[in-house]
Amino acid sequence: MSDQATLKGWTIIPTPQTVQHKAGVSLLPMCGRVNEPRAFGDERQVLATQLADDIHAVTGLEWDITTGDRWPGFITLTTLDDLDARPSGAYTLDIAKDGVTVRGADFEGVRNGVQTLRQLIRQCGAALPRLHIEDQPAFETRGYYLDVTRGRVPTLDWLKTWADKLCLYKYNQLQLYVEHTFRFDGMSETWRGSSPLTPRDILAFDDYCAERGIELVPSVSTFGHLYMALRTHTFRDLGEFPETADEPFGFIDRMRHHTLNIGDDRAFDLSCRLIDDYLQLFRSDRFNICADETFDLGRGRSKPLAGRIGVAAMYADYVTRLCRHLETQGKQPMMWGDIALEHPEILERLPETVTLLNWQYDPQVDDGKIRTVAESGARQIVCPAVWCWNALLPRIDDAWNNITRMARYGTQYQAAGMLVTDWGDLGHVNDPRMAIPGMIIGAQEAWNPGRIPNEADMLSRISRLEYHDASGELLDILARASHAACFQWNHLITWLELDDGQDGVNTGVLQTIQGLLPEDERPDDVVRTLQDGSRAPSLAESRRILLRYLKHHVTLGETADHLLQTSARRISAIAATSGPWTNGDAAAFRVAIEGQRLLNRVGLRLASETGVIGTVQSGEAIQHDDAVNLAEALEIWMEAYAAQWGMTSRDSELHRLQGVVFRVAEHLRSANGARSVL
Template sequence: MNGQILLQGWTIIPTPQTMQHKAGIALLPMCGRINEARTVGDDRHILAAQLIDDIRAATGLEWDIATGDRWPGFITLTILDNPHAHPSGSYTLDVTPDGVTVAGVDFEGVRNGVQTLRQLIRQCGAALPLLHIEDRPAFETRGYYLDVTRGRVPTLDWLKHWADKLCLYKYNQLQLYVEHTFRFDGMSETWRGSSPLAPRDILDLDDYCAERGIELVPSVSTFGHLYMALRTRSLRDLGEFPETADEPFGFIDRMRHHTLNISDERAFTLSCRLIDDYLQLFRSDKFNICADETFDLGRGRSKTFAEEIGVAAMYVDYVTRLCRHLEAQGKQPMMWGDIALEHPEILERLPEAVTLLNWQYDPQVTDEKVRTVAQSGATQIVCPAVWCWNALLPRIDDAWNNITRMARYGTQYQAAGMLVTDWGDLGHVNDPRMAIPGMIIGAQESWNPGRIPDETDMLRRISRLEYHDASGELLDILARASHAACFQWNHLITWLELDDGRGGVNTGVLQTIPGLLPENERPDDVIRALQDGSRAPSLVESRRMLLRYLKHHISLGETADHLLQTSARRISAITATAGPRIAGNAAAFRVAIEGQRLLNRVGLQLASDVGVIDSLQSSAASQHDDTARLAEALEIWMEAYAAQWSTLSRDSELRRLQDTVWELTDYLRFQSV
């Protein structure tokens, strides 16, 4: 049946559990009506309005909305007669020549059925296929986790647009990752200059999400990942290493050094303040305290305390206090599970009420850690990733492999749900639209895991439904283009931030180099050089070492350029036929591909300059001209990138990204003199 659906040119994502496709067509009336029963619980008739908007966009026709038994509609939205016989979110959809009926067990069920109908209308217009669908989700919780703190703060309009898209694909939870980008009273030193979200933004978004069946769950860093706060004059003394607070800002340092000194009781006061202020803005009864990647715990100011009771005991005691604080206010605590899995004894001591968010991002992830949490008896939600961070182009293959595996393990070990994560490390250079394929894969796998046989089939479906691509080829082209990323954004950041700001080497950044490649791709000679502690390398030596480490990838840059150019041409031709509906996506694809072409050239240039690869030019004059043209092309590209940024995001840290590119172009011009 799935193959037939694609041949007919339409698809449904997530795929329904059962569907009977009958011969014939139901033609929507020219002047139609949607009857939405009040028992649905949709007081403002948002679901009916969604259908009307799609009917108008697909047919140009204007429909009416009514309720009650005296105002029949061709489309009826109602509650099932025996709702308690089915799990929450279940629905039936009947498309007949005489009308269309969506019946759900509850509001969420009706909402889910409406989204299926909307997808059909978007693809089939007024001529709908005759269907009977009985559908239910595999996971009760199907969430999305969006980073709004590490460089990019979305506009409220974009957040609402994203909530609409999550609704269309049947997600029912959204969390925003916040470190310093919220306007907490009395903490302006932390959020100044970050274009922070304000209480009114949360109230507005919370209402908007609730009306669309999405629970907006508060999430804020309360333990680790407090880099910006712990660099302030007011709060630096609460960090494990306050003496580093005045060191130059670093994208990589921000990911590594950010942990509270919890041996100081003022730390707990700060954590509780963040929790108490933030939770009042949400209707949700859940709260995510994060508490992940506390790398510095017990290594700085709290070292003596750690020697007394152990780092694991310190950690579990602190998060338990935070969880109890939430429970006393009637809230259900959530937290990331990485530290508990590093110290399994923590699992035995966590409060029963806490939900562990078990993030595992390896595309070849095994079931080990999901099984470990299941055996402990703790409630867990499995958390894969859309694989967009640190890069201009999305790694769709990695997203597919990671998400499908985690969905399978979540089902096997009876996880409470799935939370698909979307991170923005190193300045959030990745355009949010690049996460759409991974988000939709997550929607499929959290609803009906294992139903789609392979990645190719899935990408074809997404191309047709989301991007209006009749050929179904768009995402396959984009996925292949990502394989041509030879010198990536995180490689550039590493190269730049090896400089400690004083002409020396940032040894912390130097230590991150091995993590840039999978274990089976790491050149042994460079690894040995990195591990050689007999002599500290100079900055020039460290950068050359990085380029040697990446040599195999960098050297493919010239070949990869042809693939990127071809991809840009093919994607442009496909998106042109889809019309203005996906113009924003078309622009995002073009900017990302052109940016990657330039990064590949940068890698080749830097490696050539230090003799890691053969020289690219035959004369000093041509070298000067080519380097100058590359610098200018990067600056022109950054203008186009900034223009796209402003369509989705507040200013936030755009200037940091611009400064990064300008630092590179200044270096290129200086080298060419």
């Protein structure tokens, strides 16, 4: 795509393969029509309605929708003449003086062309640039993977909003990550209190996605990540360590210990029950059994079996049985590829029908694991991430680096597609709207990888198109703000959960401290302390270890606060000129930035309490007033955060996040003799 498009003030994401600019502007008529034939399957004229709605939103004009050759429209949707020569999803778009024509290789192609036209209408209104576009996707499968289980269950309305946005950026697949947040019959112990999705929700959402050219693929944990189920009275005996079922809930523990004991025949029955109940609600022929991060496999109840045949064989045999079970029902199995890549011999034993979802989230990821799967002959989809988990602000730089590299390797090794993942570890504190920049980067790279030369150009394009920011600066400001996260949500969770609830140390959490920093940033003396098995450190010592690890970052809080305040002011000013399109996003950004300012202050105070840094002095940039005032500021912030939560999500586990903030507030009030003031 020519840079002329950017100079003219509009952009298209993903960038088309070829754009021919022509002289002049095509003015949409005041009373126009969109003509859409029924032949390619859009029975409810969703695509024509999208166009008419956008025209009305931008111009105020009311357009009609029609079908058939006796009702010509200024905008015509149709199929290409040389269908066999075009891949699925390909389209052409012609904007001429006397009309606009979208031609697609199939329904998906027409849909994709309509989304390009919608983007132009949103930016140019009734005066469209004359041009000819020929376009097709690099990856046949362009999917998004949304976590709806680790704390945040979206409302059905928000899921539909998200599907609309995925459609606009030409995604054609969506998976919802489910562990315990679906209302399975006979499993109320597992889903109670989680605001679970229901069969009716899935049926309605499946229809909604299909009408927009998005395949909703069922995905449910069937092997690992069954933490909530394995804590119930009904299913605890099926876990590797049933004796831990009554231990207090822990965000970190939920991510580490959750594996079925597959040496028990009842485990396979449970896995099949989850599969069979869930798949009936979807029209898709695919099913993702997950089967990732089975950390405890062969370490607990199944240890004797592991001793006889080995963990790799145990894993391969179990997932193969699950895949065969799906095959008998005409379904194509999918699964995460991490365990198979840890034990490459597993790759040789997997069914040929399985698609490996090869997730690699390192921003500097290399091609090693993608090459390994390609050389094995297995079908794979590459899976980068939007990099929002465990934090209030999105790490957009990491998302850009991770997604662009994975797209390049996926193309190089002929992957079947790309699946952009959006996780919510540790309570899903990240607002779903924070994932929009990463989602759009993923859309670009899955369609036309490597076409945008650098991150700054990409963020400027997204700012203008998605956020209606004429300056193109919004996302650069947000990305820079994320660099000011000195004490983050996962640091706070670690600090809290080092307490085992009995005045002792949770040694499992203690072992995770080293993972909070890259190896080249870890203090050597602290590493030795952790490796010294002569004695277990006290809770106070453990928390001091954590804060010594983070000392360099935490002490940047004073400087970081100035950056965060400046970012909030600049984003607010941009939002004020962008119209009502961005009101919700602007509120989410503001709440996240203010929350990070408070987290940074908490980190400074905790480090000061433990003697890791000297007594905190009040500065001009950040006022470290007494602990009581900081506690109150946290509680006031949580009310604003909860209001934003309700804009996108059901209650689900909001109470757990509130509990975290309130526990910290109580600590601040009680520490160092702080007293409540009426």
